[in-house]
Amino acid sequence: MTAVHQFVPALLPRDATGDHTRALRDALRAAGWESDIYVEAAHDELQDEATYFEEYPSRARPGDVLLYQLGTSSPVAEFLLGRDEPLVLDYHNVTPESYYEGWEEHTAAKVALAREQVAALAPHAVLGIADSAFNARELEELGCRATAVVPILVDDEVVHGAVDPAERARLAADHGDATVLLFVGRISPNKSHQRLVEALWVYRRLYDPAARLHLVGPAVTPSYAEAVFAFADELGLSDAVRHAEGLTKAELAAWYEDGDVFVCLSEHEGFCIPLLEAMGAGTPIVALDAGAVGETLADAGILLPEARPATVAAAVDRIRRDDDLAAWLADAGRRRLEDFAAATTRQRFVDVLAGVVGREPVVA
Amino acid sequence: MADRIRYLDEVMAEIDAEVRRRRASGDLPAGLERELDELFLEFSPVGLQGRARLRETLSLVDGSAYVDIAVPTASNKAVGSYIKRAVRKGLGWYMNFIVAQIVKFAWSVSRMFHVVVDHIEDLEAAVDAHRSPDLPAALQPSASDGASWWAPAAAEALAGVRERVVVADCGDASLVESLLAAGVDAYGVDPSDLALEPALDRGVDVRAEGVLDHLDVVADEMLGGIVLTGSVQWLRPNERERLLDLVSTRLAVDGTLVLHSASPGAWAASAPAVVRDLAPGHPLHPETWAHLLGGRGFAVASTIAGGEDRRLAHVGDADADADAGTVNAVIDAINDLLLGPTEYLVVATRER
Incomplete structure (x- = not known):
């Protein structure tokens, strides 16, 4: 066999x-x-x-x-x-x-x-x-x-899974009508969390003084995470930046659903699964066009050529002011997500590997 | 698909317009974003430069050079604490013997680093003694000018570029506006807040930062064109290398580089004495730029001489009159040194 x-x-x-x-x-x-x-x-x-x-x-x-x-x-x-x-x-x-x-x-x-x-x-x-x-x-x-x-196989439970109602209610009560910028990913220098904090600061200054930044993900580079949160404190944003990690899938789904805009300013990504998770949740996406982000996102979000906080803030505001655009982006995200359907990807893996089985090893 | 992309392009154009409007209204003071970046660096070990960074790292080495053999014995279970104490007591002599040698080694390493750092600081002090003071601001090179002789050539070279084009040291952004009028999606950067004020008042997309700082934060292959002028003529050799590295990665393949500079001869003859004496670098010949750019995958499409040209004409018939030949040779030398075209423009394309 x-x-x-x-x-x-x-x-x-x-x-x-x-x-x-x-x-x-x-x-x-x-x-x-x-x-x-x-x-x-x-x-x-x-x-x-x-x-x-x-x-x-x-x-x-x-x-x-x-x-x-x-x-x-x-x-x-x-x-x-x-x-x-x-x-x-x-x-x-x-x-x-x-x-x-x-x-x-x-x-x-x-x-x-x-x-x-x-x-x-x-x-x-x-x-x-x-x-x-x-x-x-x-x-x-x-x-x-x-x-x-061949894309990574994405857990359907995260992309289309159930939302924890208690977490959803807790988050809603916590911030009320304030705009929520969300990013999910390890806190690591290549993810540029400091740019998210800068964008929040400019967004609050220009558009919504009560806006929040929700960061979900483990602080895998502690010195960087400390610098990001100290930076937020210095800017007077300690109450506006929330960090969570170790969430269950249902809790994570609630955080995605709660975000008004998913903002990804990573400078280096090989694929970026959280983009798919945001698409699954119907959360509009604003992302820096770096690494594989543009390829994964395609036309399902606003791709920025640079991570300037003023540009990011203006992009978030553009979505917040225009319900039609937010709905268009959510719809585009769901359509894009179909390209990564697990069944299709599974079959693609089998097809690709079928071409390899029985081949001689390569002598480099 | 094409409709969706067109719609997103329109949205992006509105976002860019909103940013320009905010800048022009004063909601986003020039230099604000740079100040935010600098503030973050204060919290970052990456932000520590030179001596401070060395000393910070050295303190980490010192701090970890001591090894504590008093293993914690607290435990959630009473028996656990008892076992830990017993293990610590039983292995104490053994651990002490090993750890004493490790600590001795670590302190030797730490001592060595202290000697190295002291030596480096002595070297830095010696190098600092030879460093030129900064140029007075009033003598900085002039900014790009939309009415200059080379603006039409730059616009022609950049015609049809679809991606964004950045103009370095854009000053009042008149060249940026010329390019925008020609249908090029241009914006400008300039380190001088003061120089940018008129452009900001007119709502032109300009940022208060130097070209090196700006290109640092632009993603790879994001730009369709780069216009370099002003400070590009004065960069230190290491800054020039950094600029070339950034240009060759931030510019898309097939992107266009337009480089304007004074010619070295004209600069040597006519630049103010203070500038010549204190400038960290000096203008290069166009052939040198072609050489440097060629090594980074660029092909030079054209080199155009321009600016003031007061060359003297030859006299007499050099073939018939030996004296005329001698005089003309002197005239050529004077032309080359003092009176030839004072500036040039290099247009290059990134091929790989």
């Missing part, structure tokens, strides 16, 4: 790569292929679904294809470089180290190592699957001989 086994550094619940890996395993099994997940580490909740990667050699069988979920550095990369089976990369992008330099040197070193591993693996892969053309270009530039763009 054909087998496509996945390798991933860490298998975590409520994590984009973890959810994607498990959904893809289910899709491959549904297509009649064997598929297991090998990891460097797995969360307690998912121990039954994962096997330590160094156990793979004892289970290897002729004809296996190995698929690596690549988004961070890991000893798994070195392990796969030493294997003879055909290797497929599923590349989710690695943030350039320059974003972390000065903020968190050990993270800068970790992502630098990850990019070295991408460069080493790319020429060995029979195929590089990328979430976006932006990511595919990176793989091609590193010597990957064949690439295919």
Whole structure:
């Protein structure tokens, strides 16, 4: 039987790569292929679904294809470089180290190592699957001989899931009629949270003095998060900037629904799943055209050529003043979301991998 | 699809117009956004520059050079605390032996960094002693001018560019307005708030910042054209390298670069003495720009000489009269040094 086994550094619940890996395993099994997940580490909740990667050699069988979920550095990369089976990369992008330099040197070193591993693996892969053309270009530039763009498998429960009514009511009571700018994503320098704070400050000054900024996501770079919140305090925005993390899917859905405009000013994104989540919630989107954001968003939001706070504030105001535009954007978002339907993406993965099964490994 | 994109383009144009209106009305003082950026840097280790950054990092090294062997023994369970105390007591001699060596090593490393930082600060002080003072503001290079000889050539080079075009050191933005009138989606930047005031009063889209700071925050391949003039002639070598790096990434492939400069000979002959003495850099020859741009994937489409031209005509018939030949050679030398075209324009296209 054909087998496509996945390798991933860490298998975590409520994590984009973890959810994607498990959904893809289910899709491959549904297509009649064997598929297991090998990891460097797995969360307690998912121990039954994962096997330590160094156990793979004892289970290897002729004809296996190995698929690596690549988004961070890991000893798994070195392990796969030493294997003879055909290797497929599923590349989710690695943030350039320059974003972390000065903020968190050990993270800068970790992502630098990850990019070295991408460069080493790319020429060995029979195929590089990328979430976006932006990511595919990176793989091609590193010597990957064949690439295919297939979006990440997105959890339907988040994109179309139920909203926690208690959280919805709590949020509504908290801010009343004030405009809410929302961003969801790790608090990390490449996401430019300070620009969101600047935009809020200008928006309050020009359009709505009671406006709020809701930030959802873990503070994975603590020194950067501290600087962002200290900056907000200095501008007198400590009560206007709310931060949440560790939300359930239903609570997260409530935060999306509560936002008047989803504002993404990230300078580097390999795909940006929160854009899809905002589309699912019908929240109009304003985003900086950087990395793969423009590609993911297409015509389903207002794409800004620059992250100037005055421009961002004017874009948010344009949406707030014009219900027709807000509805048009929400509708465009829902239409765009259909391009990422899980069933379509699952089939696309199977089709792409079907072209690889049985191929000889690449000798770089 | 095309209708949807057209609609979004219209919305974006309205947003740009709103920003221009707010700037012109004084709701958004020139320089406000730069002040916000600078304020954030005060909270950022990235914002610490040079000596302060070195000292900040050194204090982190010092702070982590001590290793505490007194492991916390608190526990939510009574037995847990007891076990932790027992482990700490039992392993204390062993940990102490290892940690003493680690701390000794860490302090040696810290000491070495202190020596290196002291040495670097001595070097910086020595370099500072050779640094030129800033040019007086009154002697800064003149800003772009819509009525200048090269404005029509710049407009012609940028005709048909669909993406945004930035004019550096735009001054009163008359060149920006000329380009807008020609159908180019242009805006300007200039570090002088004062110079921008007339443009802001007229509602032109201009920002109070230097071209390097501005290009730093523009996303890659976002611009269809860049017009460089003014300070581009005076940049220090490292600033010029940075500018070229930014231009070659912010400009889209097939984008157009228009560069206006004084010619080095004319500058050496006619610039005020204070400017010549204190300018951090000096104008380059057009061939040098072509060389530098070629190394970054640009192809120079044209080089146009202009400005004041007071060249002397040749005398006599050099073929028949040896003296006339000698005089004409001197005239050529004088023309080249003092009287030739005082400025030039380089038009280049980004090819890759």
